[in-house]
Structure formats: C-alpha cells, structure tokens
Amino acid sequence: MSLLELRELNKHFGGLHVTNGVNLTLNPGEIHCLIGPNGAGKSTLFRLILGEHHPGSGDILFAGENITTLKSFARIHRGLSVKFQVPGVFKGLSVRQNLEIALQSRHRGVELEAEIGRLLDFLGLESEQAQTAGNLSHGQKQWLEIGMAISLKPRLLLLDEPTAGMSPEETHMTGEMVQRLNADGMTVLAIEHDMAFVRQVAQRVTVLHLGQVFAQGSIDEIVADERVAAIYLGQAHA
Amino acid sequence: MTGLLAMFRRLEGPQTVGRGPAFWGLFAVVLAVALAYPLFSDGYTVGNTVYFFVWVFIALSLCLIWGYGGSLSFGQTAFFGIAGYGYGILTINFGSAYGFTLIALVAAVAIAALFAVLLGYFMFFGRIAGVFLGIVTLAVTLMLERFMAQTAGPEWHIGVARLNGFNGMSAMPPLTIPWPGEPIVLFADVGLYYLVLGLLVFVYLALRILMNSSFGNVIVAIRENPERAEMLGYDVRKYQLITFVIGAVLAGLSGVLYTVWGQYITPSSMGMTAAALPLIWVAVGGRSDLTSTVVGTLVVLAAFQALTIYGSQYALVFMGVLLVLTVLIAPNGLVLGVMNWLGRLATRFTQRAG
Ligand SMILES: Nc1ncnc2c1ncn2[C@@H]1O[C@H](COP(=O)(O)OP(=O)(O)OP(=O)(O)O)[C@@H](O)[C@H]1O
Ligand SMILES: [Mg+2]
Numbered sequence A: 001m002s003l004l005e006l007r008e009l010n011k012h013f014g015g016l017h018v019t020n021g022v023n024l025t026l027n028p029g030e031i032h033c034l035i036g037p038n039g040a041g042k043s044t045l046f047r048l049i050l051g052e053h054h055p056g057s058g059d060i061l062f063a064g065e066n067i068t069t070l071k072s073f074a075r076i077h078r079g080l081s082v083k084f085q086v087p088g089v090f091k092g093l094s095v096r097q098n099l100e101i102a103l104q105s106r107h108r109g110v111e112l113e114a115e116i117g118r119l120l121d122f123l124g125l126e127s128e129q130a131q132t133a134g135n136l137s138h139g140q141k142q143w144l145e146i147g148m149a150i151s152l153k154p155r156l157l158l159l160d161e162p163t164a165g166m167s168p169e170e171t172h173m174t175g176e177m178v179q180r181l182n183a184d185g186m187t188v189l190a191i192e193h194d195m196a197f198v199r200q201v202a203q204r205v206t207v208l209h210l211g212q213v214f215a216q217g218s219i220d221e222i223v224a225d226e227r228v229a230a231i232y233l234g235q236a237h238a
Numbered sequence B: 001m002t003g004l005l006a007m008f009r010r011l012e013g014p015q016t017v018g019r020g021p022a023f024w025g026l027f028a029v030v031l032a033v034a035l036a037y038p039l040f041s042d043g044y045t046v047g048n049t050v051y052f053f054v055w056v057f058i059a060l061s062l063c064l065i066w067g068y069g070g071s072l073s074f075g076q077t078a079f080f081g082i083a084g085y086g087y088g089i090l091t092i093n094f095g096s097a098y099g100f101t102l103i104a105l106v107a108a109v110a111i112a113a114l115f116a117v118l119l120g121y122f123m124f125f126g127r128i129a130g131v132f133l134g135i136v137t138l139a140v141t142l143m144l145e146r147f148m149a150q151t152a153g154p155e156w157h158i159g160v161a162r163l164n165g166f167n168g169m170s171a172m173p174p175l176t177i178p179w180p181g182e183p184i185v186l187f188a189d190v191g192l193y194y195l196v197l198g199l200l201v202f203v204y205l206a207l208r209i210l211m212n213s214s215f216g217n218v219i220v221a222i223r224e225n226p227e228r229a230e231m232l233g234y235d236v237r238k239y240q241l242i243t244f245v246i247g248a249v250l251a252g253l254s255g256v257l258y259t260v261w262g263q264y265i266t267p268s269s270m271g272m273t274a275a276a277l278p279l280i281w282v283a284v285g286g287r288s289d290l291t292s293t294v295v296g297t298l299v300v301l302a303a304f305q306a307l308t309i310y311g312s313q314y315a316l317v318f319m320g321v322l323l324v325l326t327v328l329i330a331p332n333g334l335v336l337g338v339m340n341w342l343g344r345l346a347t348r349f350t351q352r353a354g
Helices: A042-050 A072-078 A095-103 A109-123 A138-150 A168-183 A195-201 A219-224 A226-233 B002-009 B020-040 B043-068 B076-094 B097-125 B131-149 B190-211 B214-224 B226-230 B236-262 B272-285 B290-308 B312-329 B334-353
Strands: A004-013 A016-026 A031-035 A057-062 A080-083 A156-160 A187-191 A204-209 A212-217
Touching (some): A016 A042, A016 A212, A031 A168, A031 A195, A072 B226, A080 A138, A109 A138, A168 A187, A212 A226, A219 A226, B020 B043, B043 B190, B043 B272, B214 B226, B214 B236, B272 B290, B272 B312, B290 B334, B312 B334
Parallel strands (some): A031 A204
C-alpha cells in the first residue's frame, strides 16, 4: 500500500490555478524529490498535504486513511512532519529548548534529556545548545528545524528546500542525514533546487510545472528529458 | 513522591528569571518581611498594601496571556468586573452565613472563567489573532462598562441586589470564615492581608511551576511561532483557550478581592483607564517574566499612589512617560532589564571568586 496518495488535487488562489489536478503516490521507504521552477506550486502542495490550505477538490490519503479534512495537528499525530522553506524555529528560545518542545510529547524526565542529547549529536549542534535559535546561521537553523521535525519519529518527512543557504559540504552532510533517516525506515519527500542534493538522495523525482505533474522518473531519466530542460531554461536561474 | 519532587524542580527553569540559593534566599527574606510587616504597622497602611496586592493577580493574568502567550488582551478588566459584580450579587442575595462568602468567591471567579471560555472559543476558533484580539477584548470590556453604567433604574436588579448604574454596587459582606463560636470576618486590614498574601504566594509559585512545565513550553512556542507549534502536533487553539481561561481566573480573582477589599464595585472598573493600567504595569515590569511583573506592578502602583497626592492628572502623565521610556530604553521591561543585569553581575562575581 502507498504511504501517501494525492488524487486529483486542485487549489486556486483567486484566479491562479496553483495546484492543477495533481496525482502523486509515495511508496513507503522511498526518498522522493519534488523539483520544479519557482512558483510551480511545490510549497503549496506541502501546505495542502499538511492541512494549512484546503484543496478546492481532490483527496489526500495517508496510510490508507482519507485525511483531506483533518486538522493540521491531527495529521502530525498520524505521522506527518515538516521542515518549512523559511526555517520555522522558535527564534527567542535556546536550541535546547527548541528540541525539548519538539520531544516533550513523547519523552519525559531523564529519557527526555537523553533524547535531546542524542538529537544534538545527530545534528552536530552540541556546542550551540545554549544559543538562542535566532542567532544561529541559516544552515544551522535548517538543521535545527530538521531535528525538530524528526523528533516526532514521523512516517513521512516533508522537507521544503532543506539545503537552501548551505555550502556544498553542508549540503552533502544534509544528504547523509536524510539517508541515515531513510535507512531507519523514514519515507522522505523533499522539495529541492540543488541538483547535487537530488542526485545524492533521490530514488524517484517528480517535476512540478504550473501546478501540474510534468514528469516523473529516476534522476537520470529526468536529467535526460529535454522537455524538463526546456521549462528550466525558461527561468532566469535554474 | 517523585512526582512532587519533579514539580518543585519546575520552580526554576528557562521561562522564569531567578534561580539558585541566592534567589530563593532573597525570596525567603522578602516573604518573612511581608509576614512580619503587619505587626509593626497600622490597620490603614496594611489595608492599603492589600489594595496593591489585589492588582497583582490581574497583572499576572496579562503576563501569562500576553508576555508568555503572545496574545495581547486589552480586556482583562472584563473578567475583573464580572467576578466583582458576581461576588456582590451572590453575597447580597445569600448573605455571609455558613461560609457562603467563600463559596461566592469561587463561584464569581468561575462565572468569569465561563465567560472566558465562551469569548475565547469565539476568538481563537474564529481565528481572531494579533491586534484584532486586542480590539475585540477591549470592545467587550467597554461594552460591559456601558451596559452596567445604564443600570441605575430600579428595574435593574438580580434578586434583591440592585445594580445601581454608574454608582455601582456596594455594602456587600466581607469575606467571612465560619468558626465555632464567632465567625472570623476579614475586614480590609490584617485578616484580609494574610489571606491575599497567601493567595499571592501560592499563585506566583504555581505559575512558576506551570510556565516551566511542558505546558509552559507550548505556550511560549505558540508565542514564538504558532505554525511551527501546530506542526509539532500541538492543538494551538486549545492551548490558547486554556491560557486565556487561566488568565480570566486570575483577573477574576483580582476583581473579587477588590470588591471584598473596598466592599464596592463600579462600572469604571471595566473602563478604558482601568483596562490600560495593567498593561502599563506589566510592560514596565517585564511582561515575559512572572517575578518582573509582580515587582513592576507593586513599584509602579506605589509610585502612582505617591504621585496622586500631588494630583491624579500628574500621576497619569507619569504613567504615560514611564511607558514611553520603557519602550525606548528597555522594551522587555525595566525590572526585567535590571534583574538580568544583576544576574550577569552575580555570574561574573562568582566566576572571579571561583
Ligand atoms: N497564500 C497565497 N495566496 C495567493 N497566492 C499564493 C499563496 N501562496 C502561494 N501563492 C502563489 O502560488 C504560486 C505557487 O507558490 P509556491 O510557493 O507553491 O511555489 P513554489 O513552487 O514553492 O516556489 P519556490 O520554488 O519559489 O519556493 C506562486 O505564484 C505564488 O505567488
Ligand atoms: Mg516553495
């Protein structure tokens, strides 16, 4: 059975058809990358999956359950989790407290302390734990938010441009993080512009263009596709 | 047993300023002075101190909702007034025998809480947030003020309790504790002082524990980024509603204690000036910290009263100036600024000594 299934999803913003009959199926255990030019509707698709926006028509199925009308927090309880495009950390709180807030619903007391320590280690943020999250570098904020997202032990992790603002080395480290999570059984859907990252992690790639699924396949198939190259060439930067 | 210990450990934490033996030593000294003080003072002065203490609860309610929760409520006075009138109506109708005044105290606060559940549900689940929350809460308190102000006619009564319009209600019985032989009547001096002081210490410590608990974590998380909090699986609106109701209970407690203290309550207790003052106390003290709020409120109230001797218009201007200065110099609060500075000084001192 598929883990996530989008059926004929539609979303309008005024006259703008941002999500146009999207069908997408994610298999459990895969790393799937969602690419497409700026404004293609990638982040909007995430917000539909998370229940921040509601589709005009269509259905969202998660692990066989129709979650189309479920509230956001309830979808999180079902096993969804997200890192937003703009890092959504708790800026005024310490790194440690950020993680504590993410972990406290599953762990208590000494166990909670141990989990925080383990996550700090995984993210490479031990020496920053007392820092105010707002003072972190952009890349560190991305990692912190990834840490918060995975602390829920989600079945499906949504990452919206996880490597934006990272150096090539940091991008590579993030790729390794995602692969380690995936090895432990986490399914990942990542929006990404950085093709090195996509090449590193993606098992399957979907191209979104003007709110529609434009192409789908392995990274090699997508790179070889001239139609895909054409829509990217239409952009100032690709 | 371990649960109790874990609870007391929450008296300190990232959400509250003040930790370690130095802080709690100072706390013990202040408490001892507060306990001994009525023995060396006169009834009038003690009664006046009770008056100051009474306002701290509504200040703490704003600290909780605004400082920690990030929702600026401009209408805590609505709950203050509802509870105050509630106490008056109940006790004027049913008297003070059999400890009924204590029941009325609890019932009046419960009425305010119920009102907060309705209003809060409408606001938070209707997605009213930010500046609109301030506008709605202000409108509610001003509406209540207007409504109560026009109840002068004899047709406005609940049971035998006349609402009395602009003049307000008066002559409700003071809190009376049933006692074998003679019931203990808590007039606005030493008796009421110890009750209010006890409540104040209890509420202060309980809020410290609450704010450093996982519940408090969620509340500040919502202040920092409600979307992120929701995406960690927290039902944000439910948490906001609970915080709002706790705030209403505290504001209601202020209202009942105020009514008990002066044995009167008027519509202007829900008016514009009344609504604005707690905001100033809390902003000047330090809205995001409980201790700063308590200290700030007491200091500003004392200064305000001292200045009123020279004319209340000066006192109000002074309040305005104080607010502007706070916003310019220490946007997080003057008392909080001083406390953080003292904290840094102490750390440097102990580091040098060690
Ligand atoms: N809340 C909204 N109201 C109106 N229009 C919106 C809203 N959110 C997004 N849009 C529009 O929908 C389109 C798709 O936006 P979206 O953020 O989903 O794109 P994207 O593929 O994530 O782009 P990027 O790669 O730049 O992040 C854009 O034209 C955007 O301006
Ligand atoms: Mg986007």
